Amino acid sequence: MGNFTSALRTNTAFWLAALILLAAGCAAPPYRMDIPDAFKQYDTNQSLKWISADGVMLNTREVKNDPQAPATFWQDALVHHMTAQGYAHSATDCFTTQQGQHACTSTFLLPKGNQDWVLSETLFVGDKKIVLVEVTGEYARYEALADDISAALRTFAPNR
Numbered sequence: 748m749g750n751f752t753s754a755l756r757t758n759t760a761f762w763l764a765a766l767i768l769l770a771a772g773c774a775a776p777p778y779r780m781d782i783p784d785a786f787k788q789y790d791t792n793q794s795l796k797w798i799s800a801d802g803v804m805l806n807t808r809e810v811k812n813d814p815q816a817p818a819t820f821w822q823d824a825l826v827h828h829m830t831a832q833g834y835a836h837s838a839t840d841c842f843t844t845q846q847g848q849h850a851c852t853s854t855f856l857l858p859k860g861n862q863d864w865v866l867s868e869t870l871f872v873g874d875k876k877i878v879l880v881e882v883t884g885e886y887a888r889y890e891a892l893a894d895d896i897s898a899a900l901r902t903f904a905p906n907r
Contacts, residue, residue, distance in 0.1 A: 777809075777905065778795070778807070778871075778878060778903060778904060778905050779902075779903075779904055780795060780880070780899055780900070780902050780903045780904070781898075781899050781902040782795070782797050782805070782899055783892060783895035783896060783898075783899050784895075785799045785800070785803075785892055785895065786798060786799050786803075786805055787799075787800075795807040795880075799884070799888070799892060801884075801885075801888045802884055802885065802888060803882065803883070803884030803885075803888050803889050803892055804881075804882065804883050804884060805880065805881070805882045805896070806880075806881045806882075807878060807879065807880050807881070808878075808879050808881070809876050809877065809878050809879070810876065810877050810879065811875065811876060811877070812872060812873060812874065812875055812876055812877050815874070815875075816872075817872065818841075818849055818850070818851060818870055818872040821870050821872055821877060822839065822841075822851045822853065822870060825853055825868055825870065826839070826853055829853070829855050829866075829868075830855075833857065834855035834856065834857050834866065835855060835856045835857070836853060836854075836855055837854045837855065837856050838853070838854045839851055839852065839853045839854075840852045840854075840897070842900070842901060844871075844900075844901050844902065844903050844904065845901055845902055845904070846903075846904040846905075848871055848903065848904070849872075850869055850870060850871050850872075850900065850903065851869065851870055852867055852868070852869040852870075852897070852900060853867070853868050853869075853870075854866070854867045855867075855868070856886070859885075862885050862886065863885075863886040864883065864884065864885055864886060864889075865882075865883065865884060865885075865886050865889040865890075866881065866882075866883045867881065867882040867883070867889070867896070868880075868881055869881075869882075869900050869903075871903060878903075880900060880903065882896055
């Protein structure tokens, strides 16, 4: 009877660990956003990573809000940093999402070979973290999707 009980415990522990790992892998991303129809997911990890057929990429990442500061501070810091790196700041659009979260999108231009490229950075600033939604692509391709991207950003929300 002792071997049977020991084997049952071992099997139970194995399957419990497997279920925990499976659940962790299937967990929803920490935020959601209505992605434009032109984009398809290209990475199945916990962040949002999407690409259009013509190469415009949308990615999310998180950084600590450290030092803890409001969105206006981080927006100014972003613009200063990017222009110091050689990007041309072309526009900033601040808005409120459908969930009532304040956000700002700054758009930058950079020549790449004989083409102009766009890098769009949208900041969603929380108490402890900042979520950045980054969109990049060749200028004409990005511009064709700009209105859809802007509309999608307004649907951004925590997935809690």
